[in-house]
Amino acid sequence: MLNRNIQIPFVLFVLMSFGVKAQLNNTKLETFQHLDSTKSGQFTFQFESFSFLKNNEYFLKVADGYTLFGNQFSPKFTYQPAPHVRIEAGVYAWKDFGNSAFTAVQPIFTVKIQKDSSQFLFGNLEGQLNHRLIEPMLNFERVILNRQENGLQYTRRKQKVFFDAWIDWQKMIYKGSNFQEEIFAGFSWNKKLINRPNFSFSIPWQMTFQHRGGQNTKDTAQVITNINTAIGIDAEWRFRGFLQKLKTQNYWVGYRQTANYHPYFPDGSGIYLNLTAETKLINLMVSYWNSSGYLSDAGGDLYQSVGRTYNYGNVIEKNRNLLIFRVMKDWEMMENLWLTFRFEPYFDLNNHAFEHSEGLFLTYRQAFHLR
Numbered sequence: 001m002l003n004r005n006i007q008i009p010f011v012l013f014v015l016m017s018f019g020v021k022a023q024l025n026n027t028k029l030e031t032f033q034h035l036d037s038t039k040s041g042q043f044t045f046q047f048e049s050f051s052f053l054k055n056n057e058y059f060l061k062v063a064d065g066y067t068l069f070g071n072q073f074s075p076k077f078t079y080q081p082a083p084h085v086r087i088e089a090g091v092y093a094w095k096d097f098g099n100s101a102f103t104a105v106q107p108i109f110t111v112k113i114q115k116d117s118s119q120f121l122f123g124n125l126e127g128q129l130n131h132r133l134i135e136p137m138l139n140f141e142r143v144i145l146n147r148q149e150n151g152l153q154y155t156r157r158k159q160k161v162f163f164d165a166w167i168d169w170q171k172m173i174y175k176g177s178n179f180q181e182e183i184f185a186g187f188s189w190n191k192k193l194i195n196r197p198n199f200s201f202s203i204p205w206q207m208t209f210q211h212r213g214g215q216n217t218k219d220t221a222q223v224i225t226n227i228n229t230a231i232g233i234d235a236e237w238r239f240r241g242f243l244q245k246l247k248t249q250n251y252w253v254g255y256r257q258t259a260n261y262h263p264y265f266p267d268g269s270g271i272y273l274n275l276t277a278e279t280k281l282i283n284l285m286v287s288y289w290n291s292s293g294y295l296s297d298a299g300g301d302l303y304q305s306v307g308r309t310y311n312y313g314n315v316i317e318k319n320r321n322l323l324i325f326r327v328m329k330d331w332e333m334m335e336n337l338w339l340t341f342r343f344e345p346y347f348d349l350n351n352h353a354f355e356h357s358e359g360l361f362l363t364y365r366q367a368f369h370l371r
Helices: 004-019
Strands: 043-057 066-073 076-082 085-096 104-115 118-124 150-157 161-171 181-196 199-213 224-238 243-257 267-279 283-292 319-334 337-348 353-370
Touching: 085 118
Parallel strands: none
Antiparallel strands: 043 066, 043 076, 043 353, 066 085, 076 085, 085 104, 104 118, 118 150, 150 161, 161 181, 181 199, 199 224, 224 243, 243 267, 267 283, 283 319, 319 337, 337 353
C-alpha cells in the first residue's frame, strides 16, 4: 500500500495530465546512430568524447554524496561493407580528474545490421540512456559509471513507435568460477496513439531483468532474478510562443524478486508523476515519487527502499516520499558539440530534509570519412 500522503499530489498530477512525456529529456546525451545506406563501401573514423561533472550533495542514509569529474573517449573506425551492414572497432577510455591512471580502458567491437527502421546490434550496445528508461529503473549516472554494455540489442524507431530490447552480459562465468554470472536485460516500448502537430498521446511500457546465477560454479548463493516494470501515460502539448512544450508522464512502477529467499522485500511498487515545461529560455520539471518496498538494481539511489551508502550500509526505509525539482538546459556550442546543465534539488517528505545535485556535461561527436 502507498502512503496516505500521496493522495493530494496524485490528484494534482492526474488533473494536470488531462488538462496539460515528462521523462528526463536525455536525447542530446544519447549515442544512437542511424545507418546511412548511401555510404556503402566507406571507411569512417568517428570520435566521441563525454566530459562530465556530477556533484551529489546527499547526507541522508539512502544515497551517498559524491562528485564525478572527468572525461570519457570513444575513438573508433567503421566500415560499411553493404548498404545495411556496418562494422565498428575502437577503444573506450575513462579518465577521472585527480587520478593519474585510467579508470577503464576497454575494446569496442560491434556489428550493426539495419533494415528500414529496425536495427540489430551484436557486440557493444547503444545502451544506458538510449534505452529511455525512467530514473527509478535506470540511474542517470550509469552513463558515467556503467557506460559500456555488451551483448545483443534490437531497436525499432519510427514516428509513432519506439522499441528497444537488449541483453547486457555483465559478468561471464566458467567452470569452477567462485562467483555468479550476471545479466541485465529488458525492453522499452512507447506507442503514440495520437500524433497531431500540437498534441500527442502515447502509452509507454518498460521492463528490466537483473539475473544472478549460473551452473558449474563454486558460488552456492541463491539464484535470483529481480524484475522491474513501469506502465504509464504520456501527453504532450506544443506551442509557438515563449512556452514551447508542456508535457506529462505518469507511471505505476513495480518490483518483484523470483526467489525463495529475499533479504529485504519480495515485491514493491510506487508511482512516479512528472510535469515539464519547456521554454525558449530554460526547461523546468517537477516530479513526485511515492513507493513502498521498491528496489531496482539499476535504478537511481534516491528511489530505493534500501539505502546504498558507504557509511550507513543497507538502511531500510520501506516507504519513500520525494518531491523533485529540475532546472535543465542544452546549448549547441557548435555543430556536433553540446553542453548540458542540470540542477536537481529534492525534498524528502518523510525525513523533512532538502538536498540537491548539479551536473554539467559536454558531448562531442564527429565523423571523418576516409578513402
